[in-house]
Amino acid sequence: MKNHFREQAVEALADPSIRDNFRGAMDFLRDKRQAAFPNNDELAELRSLGHQIKANTLSRLPDLLEQLEENCTKNGIHVHWAETPEQACEIIHSVIKQHDGKLAVKGKSMVSEEISLNHYLEAQGIEALESDMGEYIVQLANETPSHIIMPAIHKNKDQIAHLFEDKIEDVKYTESVDELIGTGRRILREKFFEADIGLSGVNFAVAETGTLCLVENEGNGRMCTTVPPVHIAITGIEKVVEKLSDIPPLLSLLTRSATGQNISTYFNMISSPRKTDEKDGPKEVHLVLLDNGRSRMFQDETLQQTLRCIRCGACMNHCPVYSRIGGHAYGTVYPGPIGQVVMPQIEGLDKQGEMTEGCSLNGACGEVCPVEIPLPSLIRKLREQKAALPSRGRKEAIAWTVWKGIYGTPFLYKCFTYAATRFRHVSPKSIGSWTDYRVAPKPAPKTLHELIRERKND
Amino acid sequence: MSIAKDNILQRLRAAKHKPSTEIPSNWQPPRFDKKERLLQFKKSLIMAHADIIETTEDTWAQELLKIATSKRLTQWLYSPDTVSGLAFNRMVESQPSGITLTPYNQPIETFKSQLFHEIEASFTEVKAGIADTGTLVIIPDKSEPRLMSLVPPVHVALFRESTLLNNFSELIEQENWATKGLPSNALLVSGPSKTADIQQTLAYGAHGPKELIVLIIADIKT
Numbered sequence: 001m002k003n004h005f006r007e008q009a010v011e012a013l014a015d016p017s018i019r020d021n022f023r024g025a026m027d028f029l030r031d032k033r034q035a036a037f038p039n040n041d042e043l044a045e046l047r048s049l050g051h052q053i054k055a056n057t058l059s060r061l062p063d064l065l066e067q068l069e070e071n072c073t074k075n076g077i078h079v080h081w082a083e084t085p086e087q088a089c090e091i092i093h094s095v096i097k098q099h100d101g102k103l104a105v106k107g108k109s110m111v112s113e114e115i116s117l118n119h120y121l122e123a124q125g126i127e128a129l130e131s132d133m134g135e136y137i138v139q140l141a142n143e144t145p146s147h148i149i150m151p152a153i154h155k156n157k158d159q160i161a162h163l164f165e166d167k168i169e170d171v172k173y174t175e176s177v178d179e180l181i182g183t184g185r186r187i188l189r190e191k192f193f194e195a196d197i198g199l200s201g202v203n204f205a206v207a208e209t210g211t212l213c214l215v216e217n218e219g220n221g222r223m224c225t226t227v228p229p230v231h232i233a234i235t236g237i238e239k240v241v242e243k244l245s246d247i248p249p250l251l252s253l254l255t256r257s258a259t260g261q262n263i264s265t266y267f268n269m270i271s272s273p274r275k276t277d278e279k280d281g282p283k284e285v286h287l288v289l290l291d292n293g294r295s296r297m298f299q300d301e302t303l304q305q306t307l308r309c310i311r312c313g314a315c316m317n318h319c320p321v322y323s324r325i326g327g328h329a330y331g332t333v334y335p336g337p338i339g340q341v342v343m344p345q346i347e348g349l350d351k352q353g354e355m356t357e358g359c360s361l362n363g364a365c366g367e368v369c370p371v372e373i374p375l376p377s378l379i380r381k382l383r384e385q386k387a388a389l390p391s392r393g394r395k396e397a398i399a400w401t402v403w404k405g406i407y408g409t410p411f412l413y414k415c416f417t418y419a420a421t422r423f424r425h426v427s428p429k430s431i432g433s434w435t436d437y438r439v440a441p442k443p444a445p446k447t448l449h450e451l452i453r454e455r456k457n458d
Numbered sequence: 459m460s461i462a463k464d465n466i467l468q469r470l471r472a473a474k475h476k477p478s479t480e481i482p483s484n485w486q487p488p489r490f491d492k493k494e495r496l497l498q499f500k501k502s503l504i505m506a507h508a509d510i511i512e513t514t515e516d517t518w519a520q521e522l523l524k525i526a527t528s529k530r531l532t533q534w535l536y537s538p539d540t541v542s543g544l545a546f547n548r549m550v551e552s553q554p555s556g557i558t559l560t561p562y563n564q565p566i567e568t569f570k571s572q573l574f575h576e577i578e579a580s581f582t583e584v585k586a587g588i589a590d591t592g593t594l595v596i597i598p599d600k601s602e603p604r605l606m607s608l609v610p611p612v613h614v615a616l617f618r619e620s621t622l623l624n625n626f627s628e629l630i631e632q633e634n635w636a637t638k639g640l641p642s643n644a645l646l647v648s649g650p651s652k653t654a655d656i657q658q659t660l661a662y663g664a665h666g667p668k669e670l671i672v673l674i675i676a677d678i679k680t
Contacts, residue, residue, distance in 0.1 A: 021657075028658045048483035055477040062470040069463075075639070081463035133664055134655035150655060157657045181653060181661040188665060193574045209640050219608055219651040219666025226604045226643075227566070237466065244636045248487060248626040259654070262502065263591035266666070267646035275642055279603040280566035291466045301475035 032260025071210025085115035109201030146327030502592020506649030
């Protein structure tokens with residue numbers, strides 16, 4: 001089914017609360033990022049290093065994945081491979097079933113959103129509870145995350161206060177953020193206590209040591225990966241990193257770009273399940289490596305750069321389109337510029353091609369990307385591919401064929417521009433949806449060619 | 459070997475173009491001179507909302523007792539296997555304080571309820587500190603298990619300046635983890651648990667400790 005990005009974007013634009021909530025959040029995150037990189041030279045060098053590290057990883061991706069599996073296995077971590085979301089869900093379900101699991105607590109994981117894990121498990125009678133505060137709010141509201149780092153960014157505290165009052169027993173309306181967080185803490189603590197399974201994502205998986213690294217501020221990630229007897233981590237195959245010494249620069253880029261923190265409150269390095277003399281930690285650790293289109297992205301020389309992404313969200317924070325329409329308008333798991341590049345490649349241009357049009361090619365996303373992914377070029381490339389599809393409308397096809405004829409023939413072009421400038425006062429006043437909200441553009445009195453010729457003669 | 463694995467690796471190996479890795483960079487992690495190093499460490503911790511108390515080898519246990527009494531924290535988790543844990547125990551036993559020290563000396567399965575519902579605070583050592591980011595390096599082991607620094611609402615950590623490093627990269631080199639392998643779990647902790655998930659408003663004590671108190675023992679000036 002085709003995703004109707006245009007209609008959703010128009011709807012979102014008409015909602016003042018979406019615009020307010022995102023405007024506030026984006027300004028906040030941009031300022032924080034800028035303050036975290038006070039020195040432009042240092043930022044440039046660090047971005048180059050991040051680019052280099054991830055490019056190096058990708059250049060040896062299959063070997064490093066095998067090395068990661070080997071070292072994880074040596075450490076006692078079970079490694080599974082999944083080509084599709086269905087396979088990944090089945091693997092996770094079978095592990096949970098082996099342990100007769102009923103309640104799984106989840107740390108934040110966009111890959112788990114990608115495979116719709118919560119719905120899958122729910123259908124199997126297993127409760128999968130989000131424990132990141134933002135994700136918990138989103139799950140309580142029966143929604144999806146609108147930002148990959150701050151999932152509940154589309155809601156303000158009044159809306160969350162109402163949500164808690166409606167959905168949680170014995171909770172009174174309060175706009176005190178401390179009290180709201182306190183409520184979440186109280187409820188989720190009992191869930192950590194009860195849960196038989198912990199689920200999490202992975203920020204970096206280190207091939208040379210077989211280590212899973214998790215970045216977080218709340219401590220729910222540590223809870224999910226430590227309290228329940230079984231920990232299942234899921235990640236995309238592009239999250240592997242060759243060396244442990246690659247981690248400090250990547251971590252610095254990630255937290256500073258994402259939330260403007262020099263480091264997150266917790267950086268959790270997991271290399272093994274509980275050993276015999278240890279008193280806590282999961283007795284079993286599983287790692288699910290998901291492909292879901294990534295190996296296909298890898299085939300294209302240009303588009304494979306998508307796989308450098310470390311999911312910091314800076315591209316969406318700096319996108320003028322995202323900051324106005326918000327994350328839900330994209331109708332996809334990953335919104336914003338990185339979503340516009342990832343989603344059409346995972347789900348196909350016929351389904352997700354329209355979202356590539358939601359971009360002014362202003363270049364901000366590419367400029368802030370911590371691993372120098374040329375996002376605007378990638379979006380443009382996908383647009384080109386989409387334009388070549390037979391699915392485009394007849395009107396559009398005719399318009400471009402006529403334009404091609406005019407633009408490719410100097411004489412015709414001269415006649416056309418002459419006519420357009422000389423008869424500018426009779427140019428159409430109404431040109432479709434453009435003039436629903438705007439005044440129609442009027443051609444200039446003289447063509448560019450004429451102006452340049454005049455300047456040369458001066 | 460799984461079919462999925464074969465297929466994924468085969469597709470990756472079939473790719474005609476490999477990314478270029480020729481991207482020069484001169485980035486170096488930040489370094490500080492000795493005096494600056496401790497200042498940077500303290501500054502970063504304070505910015506992250508941690509409380510720091512500068513103390514000495516002779517007085518830290520007293521400071522700890524003072525924290526317990528002034529905050530009315532009576533149920534403490536400690537380790538009887540560490541030198542500092544024993545010193546804390548001696549301090550508590552030396553005078554009537556109403557404080558109960560509980561050792562984490564059994565598997566979580568039998569200790570979970572007490573840990574989640576009764577313990578109010580914990581006291582641990584730290585392996586090292588990282589000045590750049592104001593970070594405590596915690597390596598949980600059988601004496602000080604993983605949840606000791608996570609579940610109790612207040613965590614007090616004992617840190618010695620002699621273990622202070624400039625940056626995370628130095629830690630990796632010093633511990634030789636790349637060749638030796640890592641411990642089961644290694645943690646970088648840089649403040650109390652927090653979240654800004656509700657309208658970008660910072661709130662502390664999201665899921666982990668609401669308070670992180672660092673007892674700092676500075677090097678003796680020579």
